[in-house]
Amino acid sequence: PGHVQLLPPQNVALLSKDFAMILTWAPGEGSPPDVNYTVNYESQDRPEKWMKVPHCKNIPRTSCNLTCALSNFYVEVRARVKAVWGPFRSPWVKSQFKDYYSGVELAPPELNLNVKENFIHVSASFPLPTCVENLTWKYDFYLWEEGSEDKKVYDGHFRKDTVTINTTALRGNYCFSARALYESIDLKHSEFSQPVCVMLNHKG
Numbered sequence: 001p002g003h004v005q006l007l008p009p010q011n012v013a014l015l016s017k018d019f020a021m022i023l024t025w026a027p028g029e030g031s032p033p034d035v036n037y038t039v040n041y042e043s044q045d046r047p048e049k050w051m052k053v054p055h056c057k058n059i060p061r062t063s064c065n066l067t068c069a070l071s072n073f074y075v076e077v078r079a080r081v082k083a084v085w086g087p088f089r090s091p092w093v094k095s096q097f098k099d100y101y102s103g104v105e106l107a108p109p110e111l112n113l114n115v116k117e118n119f120i121h122v123s124a125s126f127p128l129p130t131c132v133e134n135l136t137w138k139y140d141f142y143l144w145e146e147g148s149e150d151k152k153v154y155d156g157h158f159r160k161d162t163v164t165i166n167t168t169a170l171r172g173n174y175c176f177s178a179r180a181l182y183e184s185i186d187l188k189h190s191e192f193s194q195p196v197c198v199m200l201n202h203k204g
Contacts, residue, residue, distance in 0.1 A: 006090040009037065009062075009081050014095040018107035019128050021070065021100050023056075023079040024063045025093070032085055039064040041079040043072060044097065050080070058084055068131035073100040100132075106180040106190035109139050109159075113176060115198055122154075123162040124178050140189075141178035145170075146197055156181070170200045 007028030014023050023039055039056035042049065051071070056064035070077060076097040083090035109124035124139040140155040143165065154163055167174075175197040180190040 006035070006083050006085055006088040007031065008090040008093045009083055010093070012079075012081055012093045012095050014066075014077075014079055014098045016098070016100070016103050016105040019104060019126070019132060020065050020067045021077075021098070021104070022063055022065050022067075023081060023095060025081050026062060028083055028090060031083060034060070035083050035085045036060055037062070037064075037081050038084055039066075039079055039081045040092075041066055041069065041077050043070070044076045045072060053079075065129075067100070067129040070100060070131075073132065073135070075099060102185045104182065104184070104188070106182055106188055108190045108193035109178050109180050111141065111176050111178045111193055111196050113196060113198060115200075118166060118168045120165045120167055120198070120200075121162050122165065122176060124157075124159065124180075126159055126180060136183070138181045138183075139178050140181060141176055142192070143174060143176055146173040146175050167200050173197050173199050 007030060009025040009028055012025040036058040038058055039053045040050040041053060053064060053069045066079060076099040078095050078097045080092040080094040082092045107127055109126045112123045112125060114121040122141060126137055137159040138156050142151040142153055144151040157163055175195040177192045177195045179192045182188045
């Protein structure tokens with residue numbers, strides 16, 4: 001009596017979403033409602049050396065954003081998590097290996113349009129964790145007249161680039177949409193952002 005067996009977290013997985021590397025898990029069976037979790041990670045260039053993740057120690061939630069804790073984005077890592085409840089600890093459960101460089105999943109950028117008399121300046125902002133801002137993110141964007149299937153493509157612009165479009169010849173409602181792209185082992189794209197439409201050279 002009085003012996004508590006704290007079962008380990010389940011469904012432990014390392015995944016990438018919206019430019020971030022995140023460890024997720026589910027509570028072990030029969031876990032108390034106020035159980036906490038602690039996460040470590042191991043990098044393949046330093047096997048068997050488990051690194052602490054200070055912002056994921058004794059946390060109540062069932063995920064941990066590891067992106068900015070990683071020491072190297074080009075090496076495979078895996079993470080592990082254990083349940084903590086009062087004096088009790090569950091066994092650790094490890095995730096699979098994954099590396100940020102080839103495993104990162106992108107989110108669509110947000111388009112910023114600055115409309116001047118005969119020009120539009122187009123740029124994109126990315127929801128990036130600060131630690132990966134210096135990687136070579138790029139974006140493509142499409143421009144088309146609303147209702148038309150004919151899209152003009154502006155591709156491969158660096159994240160901080162602003163593209164200037166001469167709108168003198170454009171009349172009507174024009175729409176823009178962008179996607180993030182990243183060249184690692186292969187070329188990756190995000191989904192396209194929601195279109196933003198502007199009325200150009202509208203007399204009336």
